[in-house]
Amino acid sequence: MRTLCSSTLIGEFFVIGFAALVAMKDPDLSTSTVWLVSGIAMVLCVLLCGMVTRPGGVALGWALQLALIASGVFVPAMYFMGAVFAALWWASVHFGRKVDEAKARFAARAESADPGPSTPDAA
Numbered sequence: 001m002r003t004l005c006s007s008t009l010i011g012e013f014f015v016i017g018f019a020a021l022v023a024m025k026d027p028d029l030s031t032s033t034v035w036l037v038s039g040i041a042m043v044l045c046v047l048l049c050g051m052v053t054r055p056g057g058v059a060l061g062w063a064l065q066l067a068l069i070a071s072g073v074f075v076p077a078m079y080f081m082g083a084v085f086a087a088l089w090w091a092s093v094h095f096g097r098k099v100d101e102a103k104a105r106f107a108a109r110a111e112s113a114d115p116g117p118s119t120p121d122a123a
Helices: 001-021 031-051 059-075 077-113
Strands: none
Touching: 001 031, 001 059, 001 077, 031 059, 059 077
């Protein structure tokens, strides 16, 4: 799950950066505010890559998805991009857990089939 979710978060990192460039053109928004908010969101994306398997990591990821969709108020294209990344986040979590379960089953099966270290016959 970690790999899939981290890939989604890194993609979001870049999308947030590009959205900040678009938001800077809005005369109602100050450049410093745009980069402060976008910078915090970008740092959160990177930090979440390491926290995704910890308790609350997936929930924080969902909060980030909602914030990304809400940013459509300032950059309308982000409604669409936020929805796309929310779908990617769901797929990453859902299928990542399935892959983790399959890996655990495979490891358990391999461990039970392993006879252990062999000892020479003392006949």
